[in-house]
Amino acid sequence: MRYLSAFISYLSSSSILVSASRSDCKCYPNDACWPSKSDWDAFNTSLSGALIQPIPPASVCYPSQHNHNEEACSIIRSQWFNSSWHAQDPISIDYPIWANNSCNPIFPNGTSVTGDPDAGKKGCSLGNYPVYVVNATSAEHVAEALKWAGSKNVRVVVKNTGHSFPGRSVGYGSLSIWTHNFRAIEYINDFKPISCPINGTQRAARLAAGITGVEAQAEMAKHDSIVVIGGNPSVGLVGWLTGGGHGALSTTYGMGADNLLEATIVTPTGEILTANPCQNSDLFFAIRGGGGGTYGVVLEVVVKAYSTPQTTFHTLAIGSPAPNVSKEYWDLIGFLHAEMPRLKAGGMQGYYFIVGPPATPTYSFLWGFYLYDKPNGTVEALMAPIEARLKKDAAFFTYQSNHTTAPTFWDVFKESQNELVATGGAAYGSRLLSPESLGDSERTAKVFKEIGPSNDPLKPNGPFSNPVLLGHMIASPNEPSYYPDAVSFHPAWRKTLAHFIVVEGWPEGVAPEIIRSVYTDITSNKTEPLRKLAPDTGAYFNECDSFEPEWQTAFFGPHYRRLRQIKEKYDPGAILWCRRCVGSEVYTEQEDGRLCRVKGYGPRDREKRVWGDYSEDVSAGSGWGKRKESGWNHKAIEDVNENDWHKRAEDGNEWKNAIDAVDGNPWHGRSEEGHSWARRSDGEERQIWSAGDGNEWGKREAQGQNWSPGDGQNWGPAVGAEDMERAN
Ligand SMILES: Cc1cc2nc3c(=O)[nH]c(=O)nc-3n(C[C@H](O)[C@H](O)[C@H](O)COP(=O)(O)OP(=O)(O)OC[C@H]3O[C@@H](n4cnc5c(N)ncnc54)[C@H](O)[C@@H]3O)c2cc1C
Ligand SMILES: *[C@@H]1O[C@H](CO)[C@@H](O)[C@H](O)[C@H]1NC(C)=O
Ligand SMILES: *[C@@H]1O[C@H](CO)[C@@H](O)[C@H](O)[C@H]1NC(C)=O
Ligand SMILES: *[C@@H]1O[C@H](CO)[C@@H](O)[C@H](O)[C@H]1NC(C)=O
Ligand SMILES: *[C@@H]1O[C@H](CO)[C@@H](O)[C@H](O)[C@H]1NC(C)=O
Ligand SMILES: *[C@@H]1O[C@H](CO)[C@@H](O)[C@H](O)[C@H]1NC(C)=O
Ligand SMILES: *[C@@H]1O[C@H](CO)[C@@H](O)[C@H](O)[C@H]1NC(C)=O
Numbered sequence: 001m002r003y004l005s006a007f008i009s010y011l012s013s014s015s016i017l018v019s020a021s022r023s024d025c026k027c028y029p030n031d032a033c034w035p036s037k038s039d040w041d042a043f044n045t046s047l048s049g050a051l052i053q054p055i056p057p058a059s060v061c062y063p064s065q066h067n068h069n070e071e072a073c074s075i076i077r078s079q080w081f082n083s084s085w086h087a088q089d090p091i092s093i094d095y096p097i098w099a100n101n102s103c104n105p106i107f108p109n110g111t112s113v114t115g116d117p118d119a120g121k122k123g124c125s126l127g128n129y130p131v132y133v134v135n136a137t138s139a140e141h142v143a144e145a146l147k148w149a150g151s152k153n154v155r156v157v158v159k160n161t162g163h164s165f166p167g168r169s170v171g172y173g174s175l176s177i178w179t180h181n182f183r184a185i186e187y188i189n190d191f192k193p194i195s196c197p198i199n200g201t202q203r204a205a206r207l208a209a210g211i212t213g214v215e216a217q218a219e220m221a222k223h224d225s226i227v228v229i230g231g232n233p234s235v236g237l238v239g240w241l242t243g244g245g246h247g248a249l250s251t252t253y254g255m256g257a258d259n260l261l262e263a264t265i266v267t268p269t270g271e272i273l274t275a276n277p278c279q280n281s282d283l284f285f286a287i288r289g290g291g292g293g294t295y296g297v298v299l300e301v302v303v304k305a306y307s308t309p310q311t312t313f314h315t316l317a318i319g320s321p322a323p324n325v326s327k328e329y330w331d332l333i334g335f336l337h338a339e340m341p342r343l344k345a346g347g348m349q350g351y352y353f354i355v356g357p358p359a360t361p362t363y364s365f366l367w368g369f370y371l372y373d374k375p376n377g378t379v380e381a382l383m384a385p386i387e388a389r390l391k392k393d394a395a396f397f398t399y400q401s402n403h404t405t406a407p408t409f410w411d412v413f414k415e416s417q418n419e420l421v422a423t424g425g426a427a428y429g430s431r432l433l434s435p436e437s438l439g440d441s442e443r444t445a446k447v448f449k450e451i452g453p454s455n456d457p458l459k460p461n462g463p464f465s466n467p468v469l470l471g472h473m474i475a476s477p478n479e480p481s482y483y484p485d486a487v488s489f490h491p492a493w494r495k496t497l498a499h500f501i502v503v504e505g506w507p508e509g510v511a512p513e514i515i516r517s518v519y520t521d522i523t524s525n526k527t528e529p530l531r532k533l534a535p536d537t538g539a540y541f542n543e544c545d546s547f548e549p550e551w552q553t554a555f556f557g558p559h560y561r562r563l564r565q566i567k568e569k570y571d572p573g574a575i576l577w578c579r580r581c582v583g584s585e586v587y588t589e590q591e592d593g594r595l596c597r598v599k600g601y602g603p604r605d606r607e608k609r610v611w612g613d614y615s616e617d618v619s620a621g622s623g624w625g626k627r628k629e630s631g632w633n634h635k636a637i638e639d640v641n642e643n644d645w646h647k648r649a650e651d652g653n654e655w656k657n658a659i660d661a662v663d664g665n666p667w668h669g670r671s672e673e674g675h676s677w678a679r680r681s682d683g684e685e686r687q688i689w690s691a692g693d694g695n696e697w698g699k700r701e702a703q704g705q706n707w708s709p710g711d712g713q714n715w716g717p718a719v720g721a722e723d724m725e726r727a728n
């Protein structure tokens with residue numbers, strides 16, 4: 001697992017030093033605690049035979065494998081970029097790097113279908129694909145799997161379609177619960193949530209966990225209805241909507257999570273619960289935007305349905321004649337973003353692409369925007385100022401602006417193609433950008449030019465210099481009418497103009513160090529300017545930088561603390577774990593792929609200003625233990641569970657430097673009250689978080705406590721080197 005381990009060591013170099021004993025880790029094949037064959041057989045019997053011991057589908061391509069079959073392999077090669085094909089396989093995923101690229105399809109000459117010439121030589125192995133899969137078709141299958149895996153200390157993953165960008169649907173040595181075969185779809189004219197004291201009923205759809213967006217929409221079309229689904233047809237519903245969920249309909253009709261009315265969920269302790277705003281309402285809140293794969297396994301969701309709208313689809317395609325049209329191009333991009341709030345207010349929503357050298361010979365721009373129930377002439381009126389500008393710039397750009405109107409959404413959506421997946425290694429970073437952050441077209445041009453495609457060979461860049469920018473003008477500004485407070489995705493979504501992604505790829509088969517440097521470039525050089533552009537927003541959990549720093553705040557903002565409590569309530573044994581999911585801090589994914597408990601300091605002795613025995617398990621996962629592991633002891637800080645300073649230390653910065661690193665990070669945007677960090681080490685004042693955001697610091701501030709030294713609260717010394725001492 002060289003590739004994955006490289007990323008993980010970059011991510012948490014110090015945590016790898018944690019010398020966890022075997023019992024602190026999940027059980028893995030070849031460990032004494034791994035269940036015996038007869039245990040697995042008994043488990044299979046309890047599942048009525050639904051247990052699969054999977055083999056990677058591309059194993060048929062490898063002459064060393066007993067099932068080698070070139071004809072079967074040619075089918076796998078033809079389907080490898082097809083996301084629906086990965087979804088119908090028990091283990092295959094869209095981004096096989098998370099499985100350690102351990103068995104990608106190859107040509108007879110040994111080159112992989114994505115161009116790694118050494119793939120054949122490396123051979124085919126299980127890698128990080130699960131060891132066993134429950135082909136779940138009943139609540140009992142799921143409950144039994146969770147209870148059994150918990151009792152055996154086996155890692156559990158949940159796979160629906162396998163679309164997850166950060167590889168949340170696979171894991172080394174795991175038992176996978178595969179939800180694809182929960183297949184029911186039901187249109188409901190008069191849905192009423194169980195136990196809720198509300199009058200009236202609503203139009204809804206009851207969708208089993210394995211249903212994809214396009215399958216749900218095709219069924220709704222038969223009832224002249226729509227449900228909000230992902231923009232890409234093959235995306236599932238549960239992973240998508242639990243993480244927030246955007247689509248072609250979401251500005252007008254709400255995010256996927258907004259439209260959740262009720263769900264049936266199996267908790268990690270095996271209880272089968274109905275969650276809605278009136279029963280198990282904490283769980284309902286958590287799955288309405290707080291991420292999939294961590295609170296339990298959802299069996300079915302009930303989502304709001306609407307009468308289908310008349311749908312207009314507008315495309316704008318802009319091209320430039322030569323690669324030297326660069327300044328004009330970025331100026332135009334800045335201009336278009338300053339226009340977007342107007343377009344959005346006028347009803348446009350959808351996706352856009354900023355592409356250029358070296359990925360393509362010249363710069364181009366494309367959008368596909370949808371409008372619903374808008375009178376004829378709307379597009380023309382909205383486009384008039386943009387077309388005027390494009391006509392003025394006719395020397396630099398060609399363009400086509402087309403639109404069609406159809407009587408229903410399905411008439412348009414049924415033509416949508418799935419994006420290609422598994423096409424090779426790529427790293428993503430993203431940020432929610434507010435209208436304010438994009439209001440100054442010159443600044444937008446400057447920032448996007450800095451991180452985007454470029455024809456300048458001297459521009460500092462990652463090793464392959466091939467970034468592509470993807471814009472998503474799909475956020476819903478409106479809270480749902482159905483229990484608006486029970487939504488847990490980042491509140492910044494409501495004021496988001498564009499969920500913005502930067503992608504960089506690498507040729508398959510390059511050295512792990514080079515892949516690591518692409519990830520670093522994405523995190524530090526490409527996504528960081530976006531974080532600075534919109535410091536007071538966040539990022540989309542499902543389409544994120546796989547190494548997003550301070551991810552708890554970035555994905556969930558003020559909701560993190562409550563989500564964490566709900567996770568601990570329903571999954572006290574941390575049976576479910578996924579990368580950068582709520583509550584994932586309690587385990588670290590080691591270099592060898594194992595999940596092992598993070599050891600930290602015990603409760604702090606306030607009198608003596610020291611931490612308890614460092615080997616004590618801080619199940620709250622503050623991560624401070626890592627500092628000691630890497631040679632530093634820290635003695636004067638309050639329990640700072642869930643703040644992210646320790647991650648800076650993981651980056652190799654010491655605590656003192658971590659404070660300096662505050663420069664340019666979102667902290668200083670957050671105060672509404674103008675309080676400051678008195679006497680910081682650099683002598684500057686910085687605003688700190690205000691009270692009321694659920695954050696510890698805010699509370700302290702609300703109590704009149706300050707960060708300055710000598711006020712008895714001891715936050716001040718944290719900025720000074722004198723407050724650290726070498727452990728041992
Ligand atoms: C090609 C492509 C296009 C995309 N387009 C969009 C888009 O238009 N809009 C958008 O918002 N996102 C989009 N995404 C991102 C998408 O939201 C995520 O990949 C999401 O994870 C998909 O969830 P899923 O249910 O399909 O399945 P998976 O990827 O298999 O699951 C994702 C996560 O959800 C968890 N999960 C899945 N099912 C359950 C369940 N039943 N119970 C509990 N946990 C579960 C899994 O454990 C995992 O952690 C796209 C991704 C790809 C690859
Ligand atoms: C991952 O791949 C590398 C290189 O192919 C290999 O050495 C390593 O053993 C693999 N790890 C796992 C867990 O399969
Ligand atoms: C589980 O049982 C079924 C039916 O008896 C069998 O077909 C299947 O191979 C078993 N699975 C495993 C992993 O042994
Ligand atoms: C993609 O895979 C699905 C599921 O296997 C299949 O139905 C579909 O035909 C495939 N698409 C193409 C273009 O092969
Ligand atoms: C291997 O075969 C594929 C498919 O025929 C071809 O595209 C590729 O160039 C070949 N690679 C080498 C190293 O010969
Ligand atoms: C999973 O279970 C379904 C329903 O029982 C069955 O049709 C399907 O063949 C099974 N899939 C695999 C890969 O075993
Ligand atoms: C439901 O209707 C009753 C009777 O009209 C009314 O008293 C009550 O306030 C309504 N409840 C809600 C939640 O709207």
Ligand SMILES: *[C@@H]1O[C@H](CO)[C@@H](O)[C@H](O)[C@H]1NC(C)=O
Binds near residue numbers: 316400
């Ligand atoms: C716009 O319409 C023209 C004429 O029908 C067509 O040639 C062109 O491809 C369309 N452009 C886009 C971006 O759809």
Ligand SMILES: *[C@@H]1O[C@H](CO)[C@@H](O)[C@H](O)[C@H]1NC(C)=O
Binds near residue numbers: 322324325326
């Ligand atoms: C781009 O180069 C062409 C010649 O190759 C030149 O005519 C044109 O003026 C240049 N455009 C810009 C914007 O520099």
Ligand SMILES: *[C@@H]1O[C@H](CO)[C@@H](O)[C@H](O)[C@H]1NC(C)=O
Binds near residue numbers: 376405
């Ligand atoms: C709007 O445009 C459509 C398609 O071009 C046409 O059929 C319809 O009659 C127009 N409606 C009005 C009110 O002009």
Ligand SMILES: *[C@@H]1O[C@H](CO)[C@@H](O)[C@H](O)[C@H]1NC(C)=O
Binds near residue numbers: 462463518
């Ligand atoms: C980030 O950019 C700097 C220059 O701005 C460059 O030196 C560095 O190599 C880049 N980092 C990566 C990982 O590409």
